[in-house]
Amino acid sequence: MGSLGKKKEREKEDEAVWKLLTDGASSEEGSGAGITLISPEGIELTYAIRLDFENTNNTAEYEALLAGMRLAQKMKARHVEASTDSQRVVKQYQGEYEAKDGTMAQYVAKVKETAEAFKTFKLEYIPRGRNRKSDALSKLASVAFDHLAREVKVEVLTSPSLNTKEVAAVENVQETWMTPIIKFLRDGTFPEGDWAARKIRVKALQYELVDGELYRRSYLGPSLKCVDMEEAEYVIREMHEGICGMHSGPRTIVTKAMNAGFYWPRMYETTSREIKKCDNCQLHAPMTHRHKHPMISVSTSWPFQKWAIDIIGPLPEGPGGVKYVVVAIDYFTKWVEARPLAKITGEQMRRFVLDNIICRYGVPKELVSDNGVQFAVRPFKPWCE
Incomplete structure (x- = not known):
């Protein structure tokens, strides 16, 4: 027991x-x-x-x-x-x-x-x-x-819990876009070819070496540290979707990167390409549902050739019992002709066009309406023909 x-x-x-x-x-x-x-x-x-x-x-x-x-x-x-x-x-x-x-x-x-x-x-x-x-x-x-x-x-x-490993310094022999510029500024060597040598000589005026690091000169601010494409992609990801990122667009990310002191060639193109890989932006980006078609401008080549005509009302009744307004607008000059009416009939529309348009500006070539009863039937339509 x-x-x-x-x-x-x-x-x-x-x-x-x-x-x-x-x-x-x-x-x-x-x-x-x-x-x-x-x-x-x-x-x-x-x-x-x-x-x-x-x-x-x-x-x-x-x-x-x-x-x-x-x-x-x-x-x-x-x-x-x-x-x-x-x-x-x-x-x-x-x-x-x-x-x-x-x-x-x-x-x-x-x-x-x-x-x-x-x-x-x-x-x-x-x-x-x-x-x-x-x-x-x-x-x-x-x-x-x-x-x-x-x-x-x-x-x-006195020491961290992780076992620190001593790594021997290995020279990075991989060439980047900065390699020709660094060689020219440090050693005065040119790449092969007259055109490439001339291009490096002109481009190097915009850069400087500080403690072995390449920086791009700035006109109004401090020099920007040049980074290779791998480092540039890391900077873009951190600013776009990192702990302080808010999934901004390419322009905002490029501005943030330059304000932080970084530079690489074709910054906008590189940033746009990296942002397109973001899954959250693909899922939650605002999308337009409007049809894609070219805009067609409505215009005319000569004043008082094309008029738009329509009726407004009924409005609060005024003196003489008028409670409608017929309005005509010239497409070229945007000139407006209007007349108050008590009744809206085809005969009233014919008199308005004769007195306010034809007698003042001549016979127009086109009259554009909404095909209302006053414009689409007798006597206005046969009279126009």
């Missing part, structure tokens, strides 16, 4: 869940990480870790999480439920966010590798208000919290 009881107790310990709360912070004064590890019995272990190397807020969050996982390993924890107030860390670990930066990708891989040491590992996002303990520890706040443990162990990490 005694051995059976010990066996059940060991199984209970193996199934016990440890809770881990982490937070990282980075500022001009330095970087820090806060860890709160809670045992199944409710005992809290609180750590404040100073990160004595260059960090950002994102890398500090990962360092805090990795340090907490290492602490859980030392405590022989088998089941760990970790929580952090960094939504980016949680989404990247779960695969919902893509870690485009190389350093972030290495941190994600490191977390997944460390998680394999546990039987079960779960990472969740919690709001900052529910993570006050670790947040206070990460910022090394001087405010007293009653819910913190009495002993806070302070540890210093």
